[in-house]
Amino acid sequence: MQQIEFIKGHGTENDFVIVPDLDGELDLTPAEVAAICDRRAGIGADGVLRVVASQHVPDWDGPDDLWFMDYHNADGSVSEMCGNGVRVFAHFLIERGLATGPVIDIATRDGLKPTEVLADGRYRVNMGPIEVDDDPVAVQVGGLGSEISAFPADVGNPHAVAFVDDLDVLELFHAPTWAPADRFPAGVNIEFIKPVGPRHIAMRVFERGSGETRSCGTGTCAAAAVAARRAGESTFPISYRVDVPGGTVEVELQERQSYLTGPAEIVAEGTFRLA
Numbered sequence: 001m002q003q004i005e006f007i008k009g010h011g012t013e014n015d016f017v018i019v020p021d022l023d024g025e026l027d028l029t030p031a032e033v034a035a036i037c038d039r040r041a042g043i044g045a046d047g048v049l050r051v052v053a054s055q056h057v058p059d060w061d062g063p064d065d066l067w068f069m070d071y072h073n074a075d076g077s078v079s080e081m082c083g084n085g086v087r088v089f090a091h092f093l094i095e096r097g098l099a100t101g102p103v104i105d106i107a108t109r110d111g112l113k114p115t116e117v118l119a120d121g122r123y124r125v126n127m128g129p130i131e132v133d134d135d136p137v138a139v140q141v142g143g144l145g146s147e148i149s150a151f152p153a154d155v156g157n158p159h160a161v162a163f164v165d166d167l168d169v170l171e172l173f174h175a176p177t178w179a180p181a182d183r184f185p186a187g188v189n190i191e192f193i194k195p196v197g198p199r200h201i202a203m204r205v206f207e208r209g210s211g212e213t214r215s216c217g218t219g220t221c222a223a224a225a226v227a228a229r230r231a232g233e234s235t236f237p238i239s240y241r242v243d244v245p246g247g248t249v250e251v252e253l254q255e256r257q258s259y260l261t262g263p264a265e266i267v268a269e270g271t272f273r274l275a
Contacts, residue, residue: 001273006036006043007092008268011084013214013246017045017272018092021070024056030076032274037074043272046210047082048072049089051098054107067093068107073209081110081156083217083260087123090115091264110156124261127218130155130225130253137178139190141206142171150178150190151226155258158188158208159222163230167194167204172212189216191223201227202243214246221258224251 004026007018017036019026028036028050037045050070054060057068069089071082086106093099094117101117116124136149139162150160160178164170176190187208193201203223205216224240237254249262 001275003271003273006270006272007266008043008045009088009092009264009266010246011087011215011217011264012244012249012262014082014084014216015045015214016047016049016082016085016088017043018049018051018088020051020096022051022053024052026050028072030072033072033076034074035275036272046074046207046213047079047085049082049085049092051089051092057107060107062107062112063105066105066107066112067098069113071108073207074211075209077209078109079157079209081108081113081218083125083127083155083219083221084215084262084264085217086113086115086125087217087260087262087264088266090117090123090125091266095266108156118261122261122263124259125217127221127258127260128156129256130221130258132225132229134229136160137180137183139176139178141176141190141192142174143169147179151229152183152188153222153225155218155221155225157218158184158186159191159219160184160188161191161193161223161226164192164194167192167202170204172204172206175211176206189219189222191216191219193223193227195227196241196243199228199231199238200241200243204245215244215249217249217260217262220244220249221251221260224253225258228253 055064150162
């Protein structure tokens with residue numbers, strides 16, 4: 001039975017198990033990731049962040065002197081990126097003395113994510129461009145009597161954003177479905193948003209591979225971009241406040257870039273026994 005070190009952290013209550021594997025010696029299987037994330041029999045988390053030097057990542061073709069965020073969803077599946085996860089990852093690097101800031105270049109499957117450590121303790125992540133598709137998909141979700149339109153948005157991983165009148169009626173303990181089904185062959189994160197005020201929205205999300213989470217960083221960026229498109233915004237930069245069940249983040253939209261700003265916390269550490 002193997003024991004691994006773990007650290008538990010969260011960004012607006014989107015929680016992660018951080019597994020330091022600096023020299024790339026650990027090969028976590030999907031079943032092991034799922035066991036770690038199990039909220040009854042494991043540590044419990046929305047995903048796992050493996051910390052590994054980029055030189056030990058075979059499919060990374062960038063600089064070899066960075067820290068690579070190897071992100072896995074709670075079901076063990078691999079994901080390209082996680083906005084809240086990047087903040088928690090950066091916070092871990094700072095606490096362990098593995099990085100100093102004020103800007104940390106973090107390697108991900110969606111490329112480099114420069115992350116700035118702000119004076120107030122929050123982290124500002126360069127999320128890159130967001131591509132919004134005006135051709136919607138039809139989404140069915142528990143709690144609503146009819147299907148609704150959701151607009152695809154690419155934030156390095158796939159999203160679909162739907163406007164609703166009441167977030168509280170949504171039943172997200174079952175996965176929403178979409179049509180046409182082949183629009184997202186690898187699955188999709190679906191955000192449900194409600195306008196609260198000028199450049200201010202509230203959101204709930206169902207993440208592929210994890211279910212409903214308390215927050216989704218890339219999802220808040222997708223939601224803000226779609227809300228801005230619907231509002232007819234044409235002068236940038238602009239900032240949106242996005243309220244999620246786990247707190248509040250700020251999304252700044254520029255012509256070809258986006259930035260996510262929010263908190264990150266470390267709450268526990270220890271060892272976990274892999275069966």
